[in-house]
Amino acid sequence: MKKKFRTENGFTLLELVIVLGLIALVTHLAVREMWQWRRSKLGDVAERQLEELRSAILGDDYERDVDGMRIRSGFVADMGRLPQAVWLTNTVPWRLSLAELWLAPPAAERFDVRPAIAANMVAGSEAADFDGEVYVAGGWRGPYIRMAVGARELRDAWGNPFTVPDDAGYVERLLDPAGDSVTNGAPVAVIRYFGADGLYDNGVEPLNRADRDGEIDLLERAWTNGISGLAITLNVVDGDDSAVIGAEATFRVYSPVGGKIAVHSVKKSNTSGQVVAIVGGLTPGPRVLRVEYGGQKSLPRRVMLAPGINTVTERVVYK
CATH class of the missing domain: 2.60.40.10 (Immunoglobulins)
Structure with a gap:
């Protein structure tokens, strides 16, 4: 009687290595493309974040009330000035930040409608300008931006803080109207992010688009001697x-x-x-x-x- 031998089809070791190599290559390319896509999308998120900051500070040109009348809200509309750089004391070391946008000031600066009498005027006002028939609405009524739950500081799309200094020690994220790094109490006129690499470009175009810096200049549309x-x-x-x-x-x-x-x-x-x-x-x-x-x-x-x-x-x- 003849014996029947069962034959089995399968991969040789070489074929298996080639298939696994192709799978690894395709996976690598897919992950790289997905990472590049994510980096570019984070750039879009960062741009939107800057525009949201601009609206929170200066308001929106297209705001209307329920009756269609033009209105303007935001920090400057309420406070009459740009936000000032203030110390964040819950970080080590302390950092200068935009905390005025989300932390309430002393009670004297809260929103109210006040008559233009001597007690409510800024120091140095002339008596001829006092007017009890004029009522001015103003004061802080934020928060003007929505912070993430548990967040202690405002960060960009890549997780880097809008502070001076930032995590890398750079002091160019917040600038005053003269274009210098802010000091405590100085008005913030320029807000920047430094792209995916978190490095300050200093005017040099990076090789990767995702690493580009971005900024908003709050005085870009300003009139000659004021906003x-x-x-x-x-x-x-x-x-x-x-x-x-x-x-x-x-x-x-x-x-x-x-x-x-x-x-x-x-x-x-x-x-x-x-x-x-x-x-x-x-x-x-x-x-x-x-x-x-x-x-x-x-x-x-x-x-x-x-x-x-x-x-x-x-x-x-x-x-």
Whole structure:
């Protein structure tokens, strides 16, 4: 009787090594591509984060209330100034940060509606600017950004803190209006991230797109001597709508500064029945305008300022 031998088909050791090698290669390429995709997406996340910071600080040009009226919110609208660099004392070592955006200040700087009387004015205000008929809304009513649960500091998309210094010791993440690294109490005008590698490029283009730095300049759209300016055209008429010439007009814009009120004023002579004045050094947000002409004052008027130059027309009937 003949014996039957069973034959089995299978892989040789060499074939198995080749297959495993191909699987490893494909896996490596897939992981690398996925990592590159993730790095590029984190760059998009970082850009959105900067825009969210800009909106939290300066507000949004397209904000409207329920009635469709233009409004402006954000830290500067409420506080009348840029956020200041403050010490984070819950880190070792202490770091300068944007903590004003999420940590409440002393009670005196909380949001309220205050009359423009002596007790509420900033130091050095002139008595002629005190006005009990003018009420200014202002003060901190944050938090202005949403922090992750348990987070002690604000970090970028790669987990690096927006602090001075950062984890790598760089001091270029937060800059003041002069372009220098911030000091305690200095206004923050530029906020930066340093890409996937966390390294400061210092103007040198990195080889990898994901390593590029990014920034927002809060004063990029600023007017000449302030974040905002207000150009006011005043028409002065008498009871029969004919032009009145001869007196001096005083334009006052009342703004919050923390828990206090500041006044920016300009005086202009009326030589044609129409007076044009520009009040500078302002910040975006709801402000109060009042014009005085020949001892008479207009009604207080709420004006909504955006970054850059704003225009408004006012009319005074002189009696």
